[in-house]
Amino acid sequence: MTEDLLRFDKVAKHYTTESGQSVTALQSVSFSLPAAKTVAIVGRSGSGKSTLLHLAAGIDTPTAGDVSFAGMRLQSMPDRQRSHLRRRSIGQIFQFFHLLGHLSIEDNVLLPAYIAGGKRRDYAKRAEQLLRQVRLEKRGRDLVRHLSGGEMQRVAICRALLMSPRLLLADEPTGNLDDESSAEVMDLVYDLAAEASMALMVVTHSEEIARRADETWHLHSGLLETA
Ligand SMILES: Nc1ncnc2c1ncn2[C@@H]1O[C@H](COP(=O)(O)OP(=O)(O)OP(=O)(O)O)[C@@H](O)[C@H]1O
Ligand SMILES: [Mg+2]
Known part of the structure; x- marks a missing residue:
């Protein structure tokens, strides 16, 4: 039996x-995502x-229903425990990278370790190894703000993977990149996820990117249709 890593129940x-209007963003969404899917x-x-x-990452809470990660209900966790889980077990990549431009590439990659109270020396090797995998190992000391979009997203991938998360969430990770950089970024995301047996949820408008996933799920006005 495969263990459910992430589960949504209604x-x-x-x-x-x-202006006081109610907007329904999701309605009765249920699914289970096994590890490595x-x-x-x-x-x-x-x-x-x-x-x-956002609900999967525990940065927002549902109005109704339950979200569970590795069998633990996120809403029942104390804030501290939920933050800890998010920092250690869930990696995120965004359309606009969300990097700190005034910091070096290395420090951006190491940010999750600093936030989690870790020491630089305990993570420096891992950061270097990740930067090598995205071919930026020689640029570690350079400032992020001088990088191209594709390079920035490769740094963001390293940052998302630093803590060896079990789940990687990517929200239109190539929405801001040209076709060539998109292909390179997505190759990295899929390859690194597979290598680490990570589960991956990627929001995308690209059929080509969707085709490479094990399954494609459709959202229509807040209703989810799984494969
Ligand atoms: N904080 C918020 N306050 C009010 N409404 C919100 C909020 N966040 C999202 N919504 C609304 O919820 C619905 C779903 O938004 P969501 O951002 O999840 O859509 P999306 O599928 O990611 O869209 P896109 O492809 O444009 O990024 C939208 O109608 C949006 O306006
Ligand atoms: Mg969106």
């Missing part, structure tokens, strides 16, 4: 906007893709 998310999430703008990833 998860709904409603937002109340500034890769899934592409596709759907129109506003269909709830980013909301789903």
